Amino acid sequence: MAKVIHIRNVPDDVHAALTEAAEARGLSLTKYVQRELEQVARADFAVQHNLAVIREVQAQMPPDMDPELTLELLHEGRRE
Template identity: 55%
Template sequence: MPKVMQIRDVPDDVHDALTEAARAEGLSLTRYMLRELEHLARVPQVARENTAAIRRTQEKVQGRADRKAILSVLHEGRGE
């Protein structure tokens, strides 16, 4: 079940910037903030997945891997 969140003491300049960003994308402030929070919540998971991909790549190449090899394994792990 969805939860309700309330954020207190948001500085005026921060509120204004978020409101303007939402307006620029044609979203309500609530919809914009929900999207941003969803993105923020995924960041740790993406970091863990990237770390795992780097380790798998290093194991495959028996040591340090270059950027191309790491990106290849990342894309492979994401099904891209």
């Protein structure tokens, strides 16, 4: 079920900028802010997921592995 968020003490200039951005896209302020919050949440989820993957890979790497070799293998993998 959807939740309600109330935001207090939004500075006038921020409110005006959000309202203007919403109007420019033909959206209500509520729909615009909702869409922006969804994008922020998805981006944060991606960052957290990527961080978990990085930590997992780091845990599997030998502690004495050469960082230059690591970068070389990374670049090689991207070319494939």
